[in-house]
Amino acid sequence: MNRIYTKILTVGLFIITPLLCFAQDDMKFVAITAIVEHPALDSVRQGVEDELKEQGYIQGKNLKLQFQSAQGSSANAAQIAKQFAAAKPDVIVAIATPSAQALAATSKSIPIVFTAVTDPVAARLVKSWQANGTNVTGVSDALSLDKQIDLMLKIKPDLKTVGSVYSPGEVNSTTILRELETALAAKGIRLISVPAQRTSDIPTAARSLKGKVDLIYTTTDNNVVSAYESLVKVANESKIPLVASNPDAVDRGAVAALGMSYYELGRQTGRMAIRILKGELPGNIGPEVGDITELVVNQVAADNQGVTLSQPLLQSAQKIIK
Structure with a gap:
């Protein structure tokens, strides 16, 4: 056996x-x-x-x-x-x-x-x-900057100055901001961009935009996205609409974003x-x-930041946070 x-x-x-x-x-x-x-x-x-x-x-x-x-x-x-x-x-x-x-x-x-x-x-x-x-x-x-600017103008029709915080060491951010500055200038709009080398620098950079800009725009800059709440706080306190290119940022307090899913x-x-x-x-x-891509808007954030979202904008959104 x-x-x-x-x-x-x-x-x-x-x-x-x-x-x-x-x-x-x-x-x-x-x-x-x-x-x-x-x-x-x-x-x-x-x-x-x-x-x-x-x-x-x-x-x-x-x-x-x-x-x-x-x-x-x-x-x-x-x-x-x-x-x-x-x-x-x-x-x-x-x-x-x-x-x-x-x-x-x-x-x-x-x-x-x-x-x-x-x-x-x-x-x-x-x-x-x-x-x-x-x-x-x-x-x-990559996103169409023309469509991003169109969204900014739908939120702030009298837009004259846009502020942005960015990481100078991140190629994504520096490239987009150079192109955005040119695209905004063609429409008579000025860009003020403030560098923030580290995540801990972002609150100070955001506060420096108070009283200088009509709207704050955020790219997919990873340091900025990591500390997004500090930008939301400044936007709410100063009644400056915060617009993002990242739809997830709308859940965190941006007024709107037309961005990549x-x-x-x-x-x-x-x-x-x-x-x-x-x-x-x-x-x-x-x-x-x-x-x-998808358009996401946040009515609560709009109220907090002193803007009224138009009906056409709301109707075109894939997602509305109330």
Whole structure:
């Protein structure tokens, strides 16, 4: 009987071992990193994970998924990039410009998919908006500035001066503000932009806009979004309408935002990552721009900031916070 059991066990091992090897070979490894955690970037990450799951990539079954946040630190982003490069995942998803730049500087071979990056060319992640033959591609959250200005004018028809707080070290912010200044000037509107190097500098920068601007506009600057409540406080105290390019900011106290659906941006990014998991080379995939935007308005914030939202604006909103 012992010999029979031994033979059965041996045969069983011959059968199971290849299956285990197949399961191991079939396991995909996706790493995700973000420069910081805040609602917009968290929505991107959730969208990526949901798309992977919907397409059959299940954590612990055929997918190893790892996430690290740089907690707003470029030094942390660089360290995470080194760790991920050493781990050699099948794809790395980099959320926001600083994390994407750190990864692109660290690895020239591991597929990198950036997301929530406004201008990947200015950030030197890619040379152009065409397939570039490198290990980097991704999805941008670039928005039409003309539509942003139209929204500002719908909220403040007599708009003369716009204020903005930005991080001078974040390419997303500096690029957008340069373009916004030119676009506003064409309409006779002046831009006053105040730098805030650190998140802790944002309240002081916001207060410096009191009495100088008719409206405060916020981009997707990650430091600013992380400390958004300090801007809301200044806007409420000074009766200055606060307009955002990030819909999640409206829940936090902005009057309105016409911006990218960051969850859908994540889903789009997830689809791109899956193409790479299935064998496509990132260098053969041209960068894309998020294709779903939404208008969100906050009537409570409008009351707090001394503005009345017109009926046409309310009727055109996809979401109204009351």
